[in-house]
Amino acid sequence: MNSSSQDHENEKSGSESPQAGLSGRRDQLNRTLNERKQEEASASRRSKGSATGYAQAVKMSSEFIAGIIVGAGIGWLLDEWLGTSPFGLIVFLLLGFVAGVLNVLRAAGQIAEPGATPPKQDDGKD
Amino acid sequence: MANDPIHQFQIQKIFPIEVGGMDLSFTNSSLFMVATVAAASAFLILTTSGRGLVPTRLQSVSEMAYEFVAGMLRDAAGSEGMRFFPMVFSLFMFVLVANLFGMFPYFFTVTSHIIVTFALAMLVILTVVFYGFMRNGMGFLKLFVPDGVPAALIPLVTMIEIISFLSRPISLSVRLFANMLAGHITLKVFSGFVVSLSTLGAVGIFGAVLPLGMTVALTALEFLVAFLQAYVFTVLTCMYLNDAIHPSH
Numbered sequence: 206m207n208s209s210s211q212d213h214e215n216e217k218s219g220s221e222s223p224q225a226g227l228s229g230r231r232d233q234l235n236r237t238l239n240e241r242k243q244e245e246a247s248a249s250r251r252s253k254g255s256a257t258g259y260a261q262a263v264k265m266s267s268e269f270i271a272g273i274i275v276g277a278g279i280g281w282l283l284d285e286w287l288g289t290s291p292f293g294l295i296v297f298l299l300l301g302f303v304a305g306v307l308n309v310l311r312a313a314g315q316i317a318e319p320g321a322t323p324p325k326q327d328d329g330k331d
Numbered sequence: 332m333a334n335d336p337i338h339q340f341q342i343q344k345i346f347p348i349e350v351g352g353m354d355l356s357f358t359n360s361s362l363f364m365v366a367t368v369a370a371a372s373a374f375l376i377l378t379t380s381g382r383g384l385v386p387t388r389l390q391s392v393s394e395m396a397y398e399f400v401a402g403m404l405r406d407a408a409g410s411e412g413m414r415f416f417p418m419v420f421s422l423f424m425f426v427l428v429a430n431l432f433g434m435f436p437y438f439f440t441v442t443s444h445i446i447v448t449f450a451l452a453m454l455v456i457l458t459v460v461f462y463g464f465m466r467n468g469m470g471f472l473k474l475f476v477p478d479g480v481p482a483a484l485i486p487l488v489t490m491i492e493i494i495s496f497l498s499r500p501i502s503l504s505v506r507l508f509a510n511m512l513a514g515h516i517t518l519k520v521f522s523g524f525v526v527s528l529s530t531l532g533a534v535g536i537f538g539a540v541l542p543l544g545m546t547v548a549l550t551a552l553e554f555l556v557a558f559l560q561a562y563v564f565t566v567l568t569c570m571y572l573n574d575a576i577h578p579s580h
Contacts, residue, residue, distance in 0.1 A: 304492075
């Protein structure tokens with residue numbers, strides 16, 4: 206960073222009028238503070254992603270398995286009640302797989318939540 | 332017997348109680364649930380009883396827990412979600428303290444039984460469903476019909492969304508239960524290696540250093556997981572409550 210040279214300039218202008226020097230220095234400080242905040246934010250985001258990889262794995266798999274279990278459960282119950290065995294199980298097991306994939310994509314942040322506001326990036330559209 | 336990694340999860344009756352043919356015995360699981368609630372309440376009440384404007388160390392721990400959950404709920408569900416704060420905070424403290432209790436040797440881990448975590452998850456989801464219908468009426472069903480879907484696909488997409496919604500309590504409970512169960516089994520297996528290797532003489536004792544180091548590392552990991560799972564459970568609770576308050580923004 207070439208902040209030292211800019212500091213020099215600020216000090217020079219500060220000698221002319223104290224008001225301009227102070228506001229210039231404040232702008233300068235704000236700029237460096239913003240830069241540092243952004244760096245820290247991105248760093249924390251990165252470390253969060255890597256440190257909780259294990260938790261992420263369990264999360265994804267439980268989302269996927271839960272979708273399948275619920276799909277199969279609904280299909281089996283429908284078969285029991287309506288006597289349509291085995292078609293209910295077949296159809297709802299497949300729907301359960303789809304729901305599982307949807308859950309995983311949602312958990313990974315690739316697809317927006319059902320009631321969420323429009324996604325921040327364009328690639329998040331479903 | 333001492334080396335059986337599953338033995339720690341067995342339910343034992345302490346006071347057998349039977350009401351109308353139903354087994355309502357007070358078990359070791361019930362004992363640790365009571366202990367969890369008592370410990371969490373006692374900690375919060377005792378540490379905040381001073382009400383110092385400048386908090387003592389323990390009071391600031393309680394305040395941190397409060398701020399942490401309040402911030403999480405406000406971020407996820409807005410200020411309107413704060414009416415659920417007592418429930419969310421109780422859930423967080425219960426899961427966290429139960430997980431941490433499980434880290435004591437010879438203690439029973441309440442959250443390693445899926446029926447316990449499933450009951451907690453059902454509490455959350457039923458709250459979401461009841462409050463969602465109470466507040467939004469039939470508008471709550473908009474949750475299952477995403478915007479901008481072609482009319483021909485709506486039945487299929489709605490079906491998938493409903494299955495996805497119903498899978499929430501299952502994934503919520505399975506995640507907490509699986510993490511606690513797997514962690515405690517791994518810990519027990521590795522510490523079992525230490526015992527069985529060290530009976531093999533001098534070579535075995537040197538070899539036992541490796542699983543011992545692994546056990547120490549896993550214990551640290553388990554503390555992290557205990558906290559992380561309580562956090563994840565609470566965050567998802569907040570997100571689901573947000574769905575009940577705002578089914579479609």
